[in-house]
Amino acid sequence: MKLLIKNGRVIDPASGKDGQYDVLVVDGTIKKVAKTIEEEADNVLDAKDCFVMPGLIDLHVHLREPGFEYKETIETGCRAAASGGFTTIVAMPNTKPVADSKEIIQLVQQKAESCSKVNVLQAGAITKGQLGQELADIEGMVSIGCPAISEDGKSVRNAHLYKQAMEIAAKKNIPVLAHCEDIDLVNSGVVNQDDRMKELNLPGISNCVEDVIIARDILLAKETGTKLHLCHCSTKDSVQLVKMAKEEGLSVTAEVCPHHFTLTTDDLDPQNSNFKMNPPLRTKEDVEALKLGLKNNIMDVISTDHAPHGEEEKKAGMLKAPFGIVGLETAVPLTITELVETGYLTPMQMAEKLSYNPAKVLGIDKGTLLEGKTADIVIINPNEEYSIDTAQFESKGKNTPFHGRRVKGKVCATIADGTIIYKR
Ligand SMILES: NC(=O)N[C@@H](CC(=O)O)C(=O)O
Numbered sequence: 001m002k003l004l005i006k007n008g009r010v011i012d013p014a015s016g017k018d019g020q021y022d023v024l025v026v027d028g029t030i031k032k033v034a035k036t037i038e039e040e041a042d043n044v045l046d047a048k049d050c051f052v053m054p055g056l057i058d059l060h061v062h063l064r065e066p067g068f069e070y071k072e073t074i075e076t077g078c079r080a081a082a083s084g085g086f087t088t089i090v091a092m093p094n095t096k097p098v099a100d101s102k103e104i105i106q107l108v109q110q111k112a113e114s115c116s117k118v119n120v121l122q123a124g125a126i127t128k129g130q131l132g133q134e135l136a137d138i139e140g141m142v143s144i145g146c147p148a149i150s151e152d153g154k155s156v157r158n159a160h161l162y163k164q165a166m167e168i169a170a171k172k173n174i175p176v177l178a179h180c181e182d183i184d185l186v187n188s189g190v191v192n193q194d195d196r197m198k199e200l201n202l203p204g205i206s207n208c209v210e211d212v213i214i215a216r217d218i219l220l221a222k223e224t225g226t227k228l229h230l231c232h233c234s235t236k237d238s239v240q241l242v243k244m245a246k247e248e249g250l251s252v253t254a255e256v257c258p259h260h261f262t263l264t265t266d267d268l269d270p271q272n273s274n275f276k277m278n279p280p281l282r283t284k285e286d287v288e289a290l291k292l293g294l295k296n297n298i299m300d301v302i303s304t305d306h307a308p309h310g311e312e313e314k315k316a317g318m319l320k321a322p323f324g325i326v327g328l329e330t331a332v333p334l335t336i337t338e339l340v341e342t343g344y345l346t347p348m349q350m351a352e353k354l355s356y357n358p359a360k361v362l363g364i365d366k367g368t369l370l371e372g373k374t375a376d377i378v379i380i381n382p383n384e385e386y387s388i389d390t391a392q393f394e395s396k397g398k399n400t401p402f403h404g405r406r407v408k409g410k411v412c413a414t415i416a417d418g419t420i421i422y423k424r
């Protein structure tokens with residue numbers, strides 16, 4: 001099987017290439033990247049005026065299977081990933097049952113393999129049942145291909161237990177993906193703690209809820225030598241803390257989600273609980289710090305925190321609705337509109353944050369268009385303008401505050417392992 005991608009703007013962080021090239025894929029492998037390739041192929045894609053980047057990698061996805069199939073299934077989540085340009089996704093463990101054992105990890109792996117070419121990596125929970133009492137079988141899960149551990153949905157409250165998990169992760173050379181939230185400080189908050197929250201008369205979540213755990217986790221990573229990756233950072237001090245950790249030479253990386261660099265608490269419509277997510281939308285000052293953090297390469301990764309929920313449960317109002325919004329199918333246009341068009345990120349940095357750097361965090365041989373590598377590729381038209389429409393989503397989750405928003409940047413095709421898995 002031969003696939004030829006013609007006339008695109010190839011952007012490949014691994015080689016530093018940014019220019020017009022043709023890409024030839026043979027039997028799932030990138031065979032050749034050259035100025036012009038004249039070769040018969042089974043399939044030819046014209047990528048004129050489009051970015052051709054390594055397939056996107058999302059370190060933070062909630063696939064909801066097993067247990068919450070009404071919100072999303074592995075199959076619908078993978079379809080959403082493909083239409084969003086993602087060829088590898090890391091699934092979070094807060095399923096029912098929790099992904100805390102070899103059996104559940106294997107179940108997800110087998111289902112994913114049977115229904116999609118998207119590379120699904122299931123993160124293992126840190127404690128059994130995410131109850132924070134007893135460590136899960138981390139070594140066992142790693143032995144069957146679990147790429148990382150995470151207690152996402154919450155933090156491990158007991159620092160001693162967490163430190164033990166970090167020691168195992170360090171020994172196994174896998175990253176710890178940290179959801180940073182001090183549950184004792186949350187105090188039933190649902191939106192950011194600021195003037196807007198007072199105006200809306202809703203309970204608030206202060207920046208400290210996130211920052212104190214980021215600080216704790218960095219110090220624990222320093223003492224254990226573990227690779228720490230901080231999930232969905234939303235505060236200005238998170239950027240400062242990551243900067244300090246990097247200056248000290250620690251193995252600390254961090255991600256920012258599109259909603260946290262696009263919206264502030266001023267945008268929040270209290271009647272629409274699709275504005276409710278964890279961490280919450282923060283202030284202008286926080287958003288600017290996150291954007292500069294991405295620009296200055298303090299923040300390494302853009303992840304989606306794709307968190308699908310049912311329509312009914314999201315209708316329960318700001319106080320009762322579950323936290324979370326979908327993100328797989330809006331990440332590319334939001335990144336282009338908010339960060340590339342505005343000059344915060346170059347297209348090369350976009351490819352770094354959405355593919356090359358997440359691959360490095362996981363230590364997997366992906367996120368590149370080098371010859372000889374697996375052909376995971378995304379083709380994006382950065383100039384196409386349109387309105388986000390949830391009716392077009394492949395995801396079961398339609399819970400996004402971005403429905404109707406004008407954006408620029410459209411995924412035209414996604415190729416995983418040499419196969420076209422999405423084409424519009
Ligand atoms: N981010 C969210 O608001 N919700 C996530 C949990 C999480 O990622 O922390 C979920 O599972 O729904």
Ligand SMILES: [Zn+2]
Pocket residue numbers: 152153154179231232278
């Ligand atoms: Zn989380």
